[in-house]
Amino acid sequence: MPRMRILVVGGLLLWASLASAQAPFTGVVETDVEHGRQLRGQVALMVDGTPVAKRFVIRVPTSAKATADKSVRQEPAWNGSLIIGAHGGSGGNSVDRAGKVFGTSETALDDVIGQYALTKGFAYASVDRDGAISARGGLQLTYEFAGLAAKEVARLGGRAPARLFLVGLSMGGGITRLATEDPQKVFAGTLIIAGAGGDLVARLDRITKMAALWPLIDPRAHAGLPSNDSKIQAYASAVGTPPEARRLWPYTGAGAVAAAARPQTATEETTGHLQVPTIEVVGTWDDLVIREIRAYGQRVQPPGRHRLYQVNRVWHMSGDDDGVQGFQNAAEARMKVDKDVADAMGEGPSYIPTVREAFDHLVRWVETGASPPASQTVEPGARLK
Secondary structure, X not given: OOOEEEXXXXXXXXXXXXXOOOOOEEXXXXXXXXXXXEXXXXXXXXXXXXXXXXXXXXXXXXXXEEOOOOOEEEOOOOOOEEEEEEOOOOOOEEEOOOOXXXXXXXXXXXXXXXXXXXXXXXXXXXXXXXXXXXXXXXXXXXXXXXXXXXXXXXXXXXXXXXXXXXXXXOHHHHHHHHHHHOOOOOOOEEEEEOOOOOOHHHHHHHHHHHHHHHHHHOOOOOOOOOOOOHHHHHHHHHHOOOHHHXXXXXXXXXXXXXXXXXXXXXXXXXXXXXXXXXXXXXXXXXXXOHHHHHHHHHHOEOHHHEEEEEEOOOOOOOOOOXXXXXXXXXXXXXXXXXXXXXXXXXXXXXXXXXXXHHHHHHHHHHHHOOOOOOOEEEOOOOOOO
16 A cells, blocks of 8 residues: 655645655645646656656546545546546646736646646646747657656546546647647547637738727827727727727737837748647637637638637637736836726636637537537637527
C-alpha cells in the first residue's frame, strides 16, 4: 500500500501520495474534490529541447465517496474519456482588476468546462503553458501533456482512456484549431470557444481597418457620435459587431492602433481542412475574433464536420467567467482605457450554457454519429435547435 502523507491546509485534509504519480510529475498533491479525485503539481515538458516545469491539474471521477457521516454518496463513474483543456492567453498567474493573483492558468477553464466534465463522468486535465506564446509551440506542449496525462489517468482509472477530447478558449482555441486540422487525429473531437487563428486574411483586414478607423471614433476625442454615424457604421463592419457593442470597442480599438505601430511578424494560416468533428462557440459581440471565425466557417472542408454556434450579445469571455478579470486588469492597468470598458466586460451575458450543450452534442457526434444541430445564432441560455 502506498505510504501517504496527510497535510492540513486551511482546515482541509490533503493527501499527498509519496508513491503514486511519478516523474515527470513532481510536487504532486492528491485531494478529494467534488465528484472525484484531483492531482495538482508540476510536470516537466520539453520547450526548445529543454525540460521545463509547468503547473498541471488532473481529475478523475470516482464511482462512490464516503461522506462525513460515513454514508456513501454515488458519484459518476469514469466513462473512459479524457478532456484536455487549453486555456486562453500565454498562461501564468491570473490577475484581477486590483492586481491581485486569484488563480493560475491550469484551472482557468474550470468554470467553463472543467467542473462540468467531472459531473458528466469525464476525466479532465489541463496544463499552464506559462510563456508558450505561439499556437504551434502551444500545440506541441499540449500534445506532450495529453500523452502524459492519459498515462496518469490510466493509472488512476485502471484503464487507458478510450478517446481524448480537446477544448480550447481564445489562444487555446487557436491551439485546438491546429489540432483539429492535424492528420494525426490525436483527439477524437474538438470544441473551440472564441478561438484565435480562424482566418488570416480576415484578421489582417480587420486589424488594418480598425487601426485606420479607431482614431476617428475614439470616444475620448469624439464623444457623442450617434450609432448611425457613417464612421461608427464603418467601424462596426470592420470588427463584425453591432454599434450596440461599442462600450467594448475601446479595448480592441486601442490595441489595433498599437499593433499597427509595431513591425509585422509572420503569422501561420490555417488550412480549414478538418480531420475530426469540430464545434465552435463565440459571442456575437466578440470584436477580437468573430470576423475570422465566421470566415473560417465559410471555408472549412468538409463542411459537414463543422458547426458554429453564435451567442447574442456575448463578448470574448462570458461575464460570469472569472477569467474576464484578467481582461479587466489589462484594460485598466496596461491599456489605460476607461473604467466603463472594463465594467462592460464583466456585465455581459453568458455563453457557458451553450458551450456545455455544444460539448454534449460533440460527444454524441463522436460516439454515436448523431449529427448536432445546424450552425445557428442563439440567445444566451437558449437551447440549440
